[in-house]
Amino acid sequence: MNLLLLEPGDFIDENRVQLSGRRLKHMQEVQRVAPGDQLRAGLVNGKRGQAVVESISAATAQLSVDLTLDAPSPLPLTLVLALPRPKMLKRILQNCATLGIKEIYLINAYRVDKSYWSTPILQAQSVDELFKLGLEQAGDTLMPELHLRKRFKPFVEDELPDLAAGKRALIAHPYDASPCPQPASKPSLVAIGPEGGFIPYEIELMQCQGLCAFHLGERILRVETAIPVITSRIFPVI
Numbered sequence: 001m002n003l004l005l006l007e008p009g010d011f012i013d014e015n016r017v018q019l020s021g022r023r024l025k026h027m028q029e030v031q032r033v034a035p036g037d038q039l040r041a042g043l044v045n046g047k048r049g050q051a052v053v054e055s056i057s058a059a060t061a062q063l064s065v066d067l068t069l070d071a072p073s074p075l076p077l078t079l080v081l082a083l084p085r086p087k088m089l090k091r092i093l094q095n096c097a098t099l100g101i102k103e104i105y106l107i108n109a110y111r112v113d114k115s116y117w118s119t120p121i122l123q124a125q126s127v128d129e130l131f132k133l134g135l136e137q138a139g140d141t142l143m144p145e146l147h148l149r150k151r152f153k154p155f156v157e158d159e160l161p162d163l164a165a166g167k168r169a170l171i172a173h174p175y176d177a178s179p180c181p182q183p184a185s186k187p188s189l190v191a192i193g194p195e196g197g198f199i200p201y202e203i204e205l206m207q208c209q210g211l212c213a214f215h216l217g218e219r220i221l222r223v224e225t226a227i228p229v230i231t232s233r234i235f236p237v238i
Contacts, residue, residue, distance in 0.1 A: 001026050003139040004041040004051055005132055006065065017051070019061045027053075027061060041065055042141035044132070071141040075100035075231060076187040078163055082109040082194040084223050086119040090130060092224050093121075097134025097144050099231050105163075107149045109202055111194040117150060152202065160209045164189045169211045172230055173203060174220045177213035183236040190230055192223055 001023075010017040019027075027033045033053050041051035041063070049067035056062075083106045084092055096104055106122075120126060131144050149155040168181065168188040174197065191198075191206055198206075203213060216229060 001030070001136045002040065003048065003136050003141070004039045004063075005136050005141065006041055006043050006051075008043070012062070015066065016054075016062060016064050019063070020059060024056075024059075024061050027056065033061075039063070040139060041067065042071065042139075043067055044135075044141055045143055046141055047071070048139070048141055072100060072139070074102045074142060075235065076185070077101050077231065077235070078103040078105070078167065078187075078189040079227070080105045080107060080160070080163070080189065080191040081223070081227075082107055082192065082198070083112045083116050084194065085113075086116060086121050088222075088224050089116075089119070089121050092227065093127060093130040093146070094134040094137075095224065095228060097131040097140070098138040099134075099228060100138065100140065101231070102142060102144045103147075104144055105147045105149055105155075107155055108152045109194050110152075110199045111196045117148075122148065153205065156202075156205050156209060160206065160211075164210055168234075169209075170234075171198070171203060171206055171211045171213045172216070172226060173197060173213040174215050177215040180214050180216055180230075180233050183234055185236055188234060190234070192226060192230070195223065 004023060006017055010019060012018050033039065033056060035053050035055055037053045039051045042048035047067035048069040048071060049065065051063040051065045054062045054064055079096065079101050081104065127146055135141060166187065168186055170188065171191045191211060207213065221229060
């Protein structure tokens with residue numbers, strides 16, 4: 001935990017918080033804090049700064065906070081991702097938050113198993129917790145937004161054109177595609193398929209909306225590996 005992520009409900013007055021649960025356990029067992037220690041802290045969707053431990057016990061910790069710094073700049077990327085396997089989804093959502101991706105669309109595709117949509121990982125509480133773990137790792141405070149789209153064709157035809165407008169719009173696809181574009185600090189949209197990739201019909205439909213297919217080379221990567229590789233290749237700084 002590189003940032004102590006605070007929520008409005010943690011505040012007991014304007015500049016003081018009281019913590020318990022997971023964050024307290026981390027402070028006790030990993031950081032081994034004591035009164036007077038300083039920690040990097042930030043408010044969810046707010047400022048960052050410092051927190052000073054005033055007291056800590058087995059049940060609670062109280063800290064004074066001074067939050068004056070802006071959050072890191074978001075990555076100018078809209079990620080359109082075919083819903084992965086639940087086990088992989090947990091890591092992907094956390095990693096997306098760490099990378100600074102703030103707009104994520106999980107969509108259906110031919111090779112997405114219908115059972116994936118019933119995973120409890122997609123419940124709001126679970127998603128928020130995974131995003132917070134990613135933000136804590138990165139030292140960020142701005143929560144990503146997750147959108148679920150269970151119907152492929154209506155999403156591609158009705159929503160994707162507006163999402164892609166004014167952006168560098170791409171499909172990550174290992175076959176019959178152009179090389180990865182050069183890094184550029186410009187708003188981008190990247191669509192990534194499921195394990196096994198998008199089928200030709202899905203690629204063609206997205207290309208009709210202005211998306212261009214690209215590849216990363218001869219190696220075919222898992223989705224959870226492809227996301228950080230792509231972001232590091234198409235943007236000069238993450």
